[in-house]
Amino acid sequence: MKKIDYAKVDWQDETLWLVRGKRDRLAKALPEWEALRDAASRIKLYSNSHLPELLEQFETRAIANGAVVHWAKDAAEYRQIIGDLLTSHGVRHFVKSKSMLSEECGLRPYLESLGIETVETDLGERIIQLLGSRPSHIVLPAIHVKREEVGALFEKEMGTEPGNSDPTYLTHAARRNLREHFLHADAAMTGANFAVASTGEIVVCTNEGNADMGTSIPPLQIAAFGIDKIVPDRESLGVFTRLLARTATGQPITTYTTHYSAPRKGSEFHIVIVDNGRSSILADREHFRLLNCLRCGGCMNTCPVYRRIGGYAYSYFIPGPVGINLGMQADPKKHKGNLSACTLCHSCSVLCPAKVDLADQIYRSRQHYATSARKKLISKGMTFVMNEPWRLNAALGVAPLGMRVLKGLGFSWGKGRAFPDIPSPKKTKR
Amino acid sequence: MKVALFVPCYVRAVAPQVMDACRKLLQHFGIEAETPPGQTCCGQPMGNAGYEANAEHLKQRFTRIFEHYDTIVAPSSSCVTFVRDRYGDTFKGRIYEFCEFLHDVVKPASLPGEFPHKVSLHNSCHGTRLLSLASPSEQNIPYFNKLRDLLSLKAGVEVVECERPDECCGFGGLFSVEESQISIKMGQDKVRRHLATGAEFITAADSSCLMHQQGIIDRQKLPIRTIHLLEILAAGL
Numbered sequence: 256m257k258k259i260d261y262a263k264v265d266w267q268d269e270t271l272w273l274v275r276g277k278r279d280r281l282a283k284a285l286p287e288w289e290a291l292r293d294a295a296s297r298i299k300l301y302s303n304s305h306l307p308e309l310l311e312q313f314e315t316r317a318i319a320n321g322a323v324v325h326w327a328k329d330a331a332e333y334r335q336i337i338g339d340l341l342t343s344h345g346v347r348h349f350v351k352s353k354s355m356l357s358e359e360c361g362l363r364p365y366l367e368s369l370g371i372e373t374v375e376t377d378l379g380e381r382i383i384q385l386l387g388s389r390p391s392h393i394v395l396p397a398i399h400v401k402r403e404e405v406g407a408l409f410e411k412e413m414g415t416e417p418g419n420s421d422p423t424y425l426t427h428a429a430r431r432n433l434r435e436h437f438l439h440a441d442a443a444m445t446g447a448n449f450a451v452a453s454t455g456e457i458v459v460c461t462n463e464g465n466a467d468m469g470t471s472i473p474p475l476q477i478a479a480f481g482i483d484k485i486v487p488d489r490e491s492l493g494v495f496t497r498l499l500a501r502t503a504t505g506q507p508i509t510t511y512t513t514h515y516s517a518p519r520k521g522s523e524f525h526i527v528i529v530d531n532g533r534s535s536i537l538a539d540r541e542h543f544r545l546l547n548c549l550r551c552g553g554c555m556n557t558c559p560v561y562r563r564i565g566g567y568a569y570s571y572f573i574p575g576p577v578g579i580n581l582g583m584q585a586d587p588k589k590h591k592g593n594l595s596a597c598t599l600c601h602s603c604s605v606l607c608p609a610k611v612d613l614a615d616q617i618y619r620s621r622q623h624y625a626t627s628a629r630k631k632l633i634s635k636g637m638t639f640v641m642n643e644p645w646r647l648n649a650a651l652g653v654a655p656l657g658m659r660v661l662k663g664l665g666f667s668w669g670k671g672r673a674f675p676d677i678p679s680p681k682k683t684k685r
Numbered sequence: 686m687k688v689a690l691f692v693p694c695y696v697r698a699v700a701p702q703v704m705d706a707c708r709k710l711l712q713h714f715g716i717e718a719e720t721p722p723g724q725t726c727c728g729q730p731m732g733n734a735g736y737e738a739n740a741e742h743l744k745q746r747f748t749r750i751f752e753h754y755d756t757i758v759a760p761s762s763s764c765v766t767f768v769r770d771r772y773g774d775t776f777k778g779r780i781y782e783f784c785e786f787l788h789d790v791v792k793p794a795s796l797p798g799e800f801p802h803k804v805s806l807h808n809s810c811h812g813t814r815l816l817s818l819a820s821p822s823e824q825n826i827p828y829f830n831k832l833r834d835l836l837s838l839k840a841g842v843e844v845v846e847c848e849r850p851d852e853c854c855g856f857g858g859l860f861s862v863e864e865s866q867i868s869i870k871m872g873q874d875k876v877r878r879h880l881a882t883g884a885e886f887i888t889a890a891d892s893s894c895l896m897h898q899q900g901i902i903d904r905q906k907l908p909i910r911t912i913h914l915l916e917i918l919a920a921g922l
Contacts, residue, residue: 259866268874272849279822288825557823559853559871560864595864598857598871599733600810606823621735630863634736641694641726642742651698669865672872673903675699675896 267399268562274395275556277505278606285497295498296610298491299483299547302452303537309452309485310528316455320517322524327479329531330360336527337362337444337477341371344475344523346441352459352466353377354446355393355550356481356529358572374436376465378429385412391566393573394503394552399565433465443469445515447480448549449495450528453488456516457526460499460509467513478515479527482534483546495549498608502553536584541619545584547609548577554603554613560596569593576603576613583620591624651680687717689751691759691768691780693892694726700892703760706919707783713922714791721750729767734859737771748775755779758786760915762812762891763858770815782816783915784890788831793838798921801841804912805884806832807875807898808851809891818890822851832890832914839917847878856897872901879909886912 282288302309314324327333333356341349349371351357363384366373375384379397383390385408390396397405406420415428445466449458457478459466470476486492500506518524537543555561555575566574571582571590579597582590594617603613625631640646654677661674668674688711696703704720711718727747728740747768751757752775759765760783768776787793808830812818819830836844855861855871876898879887887909889895895911902909 259870261870264870282823283825285825559855560867563867563870594735595860596867598810598853598855598860598868600853600857601814602810602821602823602851602853605814605821618733621733622737623735625735627863630734630859631736633859633862634731634734635739637726638731638736638739638743642746644723644725647694647725654698667904668861668900669869671869671904672865672897672900675900677699678701680701 264563266401267565270398271556271562274505278502278553278556281501281505281507285501291494291498292608292610294494295549295608296547298486298494299609300544302485302487302491303483303543303546305487306482306485306534306537309487310482313450313452313455313485314528316453317516317526318455320455322455322516322518322526325525325527327527327529327531333360333479333527333529333531334362334365337479338365338369338371340475340477340525341366341442342369344442346371346475348436348440349373349442349444350376350436350440350469350473351444352446352461352469353380353396354444354479355573356446356479356531357444358390360529360531374433374440376433376436376469377461378426378463378465381429381433382408389567389572391574392552392555393550393578399567433468437468437472440469440473442473442475442477444477444479445470447478447484448499449486449492450480450484451487451489451492451514452485454514454516456514458492458496459513459515460496460511461513462504462506462510464511467511470515471519474522475525476515476518476522477525477527479529481529481531483548499549499551502549502606502608503551532584539584542580542584542616544611545577545580545616547607547611548581549609550577551608553606553608554611557602557606558597559600559602560598564596569596576617577611580611580613580616580620583624587620587624591620592626594621594624595626595630648680651677655679686756687719687754688756688758688786689754690718690720691727691751691757691764692720692724693759693761693764695730695896696760696892699896700913703892703913703915706913706915707758707760709919709922710783710787710915713797713919714793716791719754721754723750727764727768728771729764730858732767732771733763733857744772748772751776756781756786756790758783760784760890760892760913762809762816762818763893766811766815782812782818782890784812784832784835785816785818787918788835793835796838796918798919799840799842800917800920802886803843803845803882803884804836804886804888804917805879805882805909806830806836806844806846806850807854807879807887807889807891807894808832808846809889809894810851810853812890813851819851822849835918836888836914839920842917845882845884847875847882849878854894854898856893858893861897868897869901872897873905876901876905876907876909880907884909886910886917888912888914888917890914
């Protein structure tokens with residue numbers, strides 16, 4: 256068993272709990288909060304069951320706005336489309352803001368293999384890129400990194416003062432460093448929080464404004480989104496923007512909510528619409544509600560297991576309750592081990608702004624995929640005993656002595672927890 | 686009124702005194718109680734572990750034993766939820782968690798006896814989020830807590846709730862075995878928060894959460910004890 260750094264576990268748990276606390280205060284300040292969640296869930300169920308119409312409507316509007324629309328059925332097509340766009344435009348320096356879709360599809364390594372310098376411009380994601388690591392949270396990718404570690408990293412990468420880990424100082428250093436990249440970029444890319452069918456707009460919610468900075472200069476802009484990001488119109492968009500930042504980071508709204516519709520004068524705007532397995536999720540009776548997910552990360556902040564083990568304990572690149580479920584959709588054999596990282600406390604399901612039945616989905620996946628031989632053995636043993644009352648009676652007859660023997664031999668229910676006392680059975684009153 | 690007592694297997698094994706408390710309370714309120722023979726397990730632990738299909742025989746046994754009763758009560762949120770949700774419609778609307786039954790059906794105005802102690806109320810996950818015994822902290826709905834309401838009927842008892850009042854204690858059925866390190870860490874955090882309230886007891890409607898936390902208390906020799914909520918309500922009856 257790996258040795259656990261309990262101080263770091265507590266630090267991470269407290270940090271994420273603070274975010275959950277901020278979310279709670281804002282959620283409880285809106286009398287219509289639960290009605291908003293209901294509306295969000297219903298709009299998502301509507302849009303995900305009307306994808307052909309809404310996506311085509313989006314495409315028509317986007318083309319009318321002057322954008323070029325591409326369709327990618329999987330990660331390979333997504334990479335190819337973007338790679339071809341960049342090479343055909345002679346792009347050498349490329350800036351991109353955070354996009355979980357690009358992580359999902361392995362965009363950065365692919366572009367680097369083509370010799371295109373790719374710079375992440377969101378601060379957290381930039382830290383992760385410089386560390387050569389992967390995000391441990393979908394909204395707060397570097398939440399597990401302490402500021403002292405950032406100080407040491409920036410000292411090496413940007414020549415900041417040795418030992419200075421003042422957040423303001425480090426942010427200014429990152430800003431200076433990123434500005435150089437913004438000024439010299441040949442192309443810029445964003446993901447999308449939402450795509451509005453009725454207007455053909457891409458909506459990007461950020462706090463730093465770096466996505467906007469990146470897309471303001473170069474002659475080529477790309478935006479890519481998964482088909483589940485579609486919302487019918489601006490009215491429904493309002494429901495989601497009210498829920499998103501409140502749940503994700505405990506802010507009423509993100510600092511910047513940018514609507515991209517048309518290319519800037521003299522530039523090109525390309526939009527890539529990606530499936531990559533989403534339509535199979537939609538076809539899955541037990542899991543289609545996963546497509547309701549807004550990628551707010553709220554389920555991570557509230558998950559008592561995630562807060563303690565952190566994102567790297569999961570095999571899939573998206574951790575926490577939604578990551579457990581998305582991993583099972585992507586490759587169940589590879590990611591079934593994550594199913595054990597859940598007590599079925601249902602906090603995620605009750606908190607989710609779009610009402611994804613996260614805990615129930617974990618329960619259902621457990622029925623199809625076993626996570627450990629030990630659990631299987633215990634479960635089968637229990638079933639055997641319980642199938643006949645006389646077996647249960649016999650087991651309970653020997654249990655008090657058995658437990659005393661186990662305790663006497665120094666066994667425990669895991670390190671740090673004693674076995675329960677089992678009282679001697681008495682005649683049950685009938 | 687007549688009810689059938691469903692005796693959860695783990696309650697029978699580790700906390701049989703809770704069933705005595707159930708019977709005393711029912712008797713006090715003049716409710717005829719029957720404990721149908723041949724009970725073993727409803728299949729909930731197998732289901733949560735991923736082996737609900739193996740529990741088919743158990744479900745058939747449970748259905749055979751209980752299907753002819755109008756009202757079934759059991760002191761366990763997880764087991765009651767499982768039977769309510771995983772047995773089709775067979776038991777919907779007629780199976781109750783014991784505290785839920787007391788609060789919603791019996792609606793007692795008073796209880797004799799006293800329990801002159803400070804207790805920290807543990808709001809279990811399934812009780813809170815699946816059975817609505819209390820308002821979940823995640824939701825923007827008016828505060829309510831049926832367990833606190835019941836405790837308020839007992840003279841002398843002072844009820845407090847700890848920080849993060851409905852965060853999971855980390856038991857989670859076979860989670861406690863499969864992921865025992867995390868389970869224990871969660872349990873230690875939970876017990877620490879209960880301790881910080883200055884309470885003498887941790888109380889809950891679920892013996893499973895209490896068994897897990899008592900294991901932590903015993904190992905660390907902490908100055909707090911667990912007691913089932915129904916034992917408090919039945920004190921002096």
